[in-house]
Each structure stands twice: as C-alpha cells, then as structure tokens.
Amino acid sequence: MRHSPNGVSIHPDPQALVSAIAARLITKLVDVQSRRGEATVVLTGGSVGIAALEAVTANPARTAVDWTRVNFWWGDERFLPQGDPELNSLQARQAMLAPLGVPAERIHAVATSNEVATVEEAAADYALQLAEAAAAEELAQGFEPVDPRLPRFDVLLLGVGPDAHIASLFPEMPGVRTVGATTVAVRDAPKPPPERISLTLETINTAEEVWLGVAGDDKAGAVGLALAGAGPIQVPAAGARGRTKTRWLIDQAAAAQLSRRLLDSEQEHAGTDDDEE
Numbered sequence: 001m002r003h004s005p006n007g008v009s010i011h012p013d014p015q016a017l018v019s020a021i022a023a024r025l026i027t028k029l030v031d032v033q034s035r036r037g038e039a040t041v042v043l044t045g046g047s048v049g050i051a052a053l054e055a056v057t058a059n060p061a062r063t064a065v066d067w068t069r070v071n072f073w074w075g076d077e078r079f080l081p082q083g084d085p086e087l088n089s090l091q092a093r094q095a096m097l098a099p100l101g102v103p104a105e106r107i108h109a110v111a112t113s114n115e116v117a118t119v120e121e122a123a124a125d126y127a128l129q130l131a132e133a134a135a136a137e138e139l140a141q142g143f144e145p146v147d148p149r150l151p152r153f154d155v156l157l158l159g160v161g162p163d164a165h166i167a168s169l170f171p172e173m174p175g176v177r178t179v180g181a182t183t184v185a186v187r188d189a190p191k192p193p194p195e196r197i198s199l200t201l202e203t204i205n206t207a208e209e210v211w212l213g214v215a216g217d218d219k220a221g222a223v224g225l226a227l228a229g230a231g232p233i234q235v236p237a238a239g240a241r242g243r244t245k246t247r248w249l250i251d252q253a254a255a256a257q258l259s260r261r262l263l264d265s266e267q268e269h270a271g272t273d274d275d276e277e
C-alpha cells in the first residue's frame with residue numbers, strides 16, 4: 001500500500017482495499033467513542049461501500065466498537081419499495097447493521113416508496129430527520145453545530161461511479177447544482193433507478209472526514225479527473241471535501257490515470273504513513 005500527502009492510499013486489489021477501509025473505520029469509531037461516547041457515520045451504497053461493510057462484520061476488531069452507540073445515516077438512497085434488494089439501506093442492514101446488532105433507533109434510513117408518495121416527500125422527510133437529530137444533539141452534547149440543520153458527521157463514506165457521481169449527485173444534473181438545502185430529490189438519474197434521494201454537496205462537505213472508496217479500471221478516469229482538480233459540476237467527486245480530512249482509498253486499477261505529479265509525490269512519501277490514526 002502507498003500513501004500520498006494528498007490523502008490518497010493505493011491498495012493492490014479490491015479485497016485489500018475494502019479490508020483497509022473496514023480497519024480504518026473500526027479504528028476511527030473506537031477513537032471517536034473514547035472521546036465523545038457516541039459516533040456518527042454516513043454510509044454509501046455501491047460495490048465498494050457494501051463490501052467494506054461486509055469486511056467490518058468479518059473483522060475480529062469489530063468488538064472494540066460499541067455498536068449500540070453509533071448513529072447511521074445514508075449519503076443517498078434509491079426511491080424504491082420496502083424490501084427491494086436494491087435499497088442501499090437494505091444492503092447495509094444485511095452486510096453490517098443486523099449482524100452487529102445496531103439498534104433500530106440508531107439507523108436513520110430514508111423513507112421508502114411505501115412510506116411516502118413522491119421522491120420529493122422522501123427528501124423533505126430525510127431533511128426533517130436530520131434537523132431533528134441536530135436539535136437533539138445540540139441539547140444533549142452542547143457543541144456548536146457546523147450547520148444547525150445537520151448532526152455532526154464523524155465519517156462520511158462515498159463511492160464513485162464511472163461517470164464520477166458521488167451519492168446520487170450526477171454530473172451536470174440539478175442535484176449537484178443544489179445550494180441552500182440539506183437534501184435533494186433526484187429524478188431522471190442516468191443510473192437506475194431514476195428516482196433517488198441524496199445529501200447535497202454542501203451537506204456532504206460538513207462531515208469531519210470524507211472517505212472516497214473506489215475500485216476498478218472503469219473508475220480510473222473519474223479518479224484521475226477528480227484528483228487533477230476538475231470542477232464539481234462536471235466531476236462531482238472532485239467537490240467532496242471533509243472539514244478535517246479527505247481520504248481517497250482506491251485500488252491499483254482505479255489509480256491508473258492519476259497524474260505523474262501525484263504519483264511522484266506518493267513515491268517520495270511511500271512508507272511514511274503520516275496520516276494514520
């Protein structure tokens with residue numbers, strides 16, 4: 001594995017990548033819980049996102065985390081009926097939340113199409129859930145929120161599509177241009193299903209740490225453009241930034257189009273993992 005000062009870690013293959021994300025997440029949660037008692041994670045769907053949760057469940061160190069005191073939200077959800085296997089929340093429940101016994105009150109899922117009539121209602125309901133959690137958190141913990149409509153997010157996980165979408169913010173579409181709202185309803189998404197609910201880019205960027213997990217040569221162009229400093233409207237992944245850290249956790253295939261300058265700086269820093277927890 002190689003690390004760069006830009007927060008890029010390159011792993012040999014997808015399995016090594018998801019194991020590394022899982023180990024980092026466990027370490028981070030132990031650290032946050034030791035300081036603040038409870039921790040909050042924003043989950044993602046997609047190939048790496050769900051495989052990383054399976055790797056957490058399989059990691060013996062998972063017992064170091066008190067899973068009854070971790071709050072879970074989603075960066076995006078597909079607007080589908082309850083029980084649909086394509087729901088990001090259902091996949092996360094099966095991969096990690098159920099096996100680790102996370103209590104129902106810690107799981108903040110987006111409303112399904114059985115519960116509300118339209119994707120707009122689901123986005124509004126999710127924004128309300130977030131605002132209520134933020135208000136409760138402020139009362140209980142007394143810290144200054146980054147945004148009074150949002151709880152504190154310790155780690156926000158993202159996958160990246162081959163088109164560089166993150167969450168359900170697709171290039172050039174209204175979702176990625178949305179400002180002033182915490183959530184957005186997405187219609188006509190280029191990746192099925194067409195109706196989705198997403199956190200906005202502004203909301204994503206309130207997280208303390210944003211981790212982008214990416215594997216595969218079909219994602220190499222998106223990763224290369226995002227790390228070369230492309231604009232977020234064309235390359236949404238380029239716009240995701242944690243308040244204290246932005247980590248790109250990628251495999252060798254996804255790193256294939258990183259710029260020479262970035263790879264050179266990685267070579268210089270190889271073996272000096274100065275951003276490890």
Ligand SMILES: O=C1O[C@H](COP(=O)(O)O)[C@@H](O)[C@H](O)[C@H]1O
Nearest residue numbers: 044045046047048159160161167
């Ligand atoms: O549809 C989605 O796609 C992205 C990326 O998924 P991947 O399978 O290409 O890794 C994912 O991050 C998002 O949560 C999901 O709804």
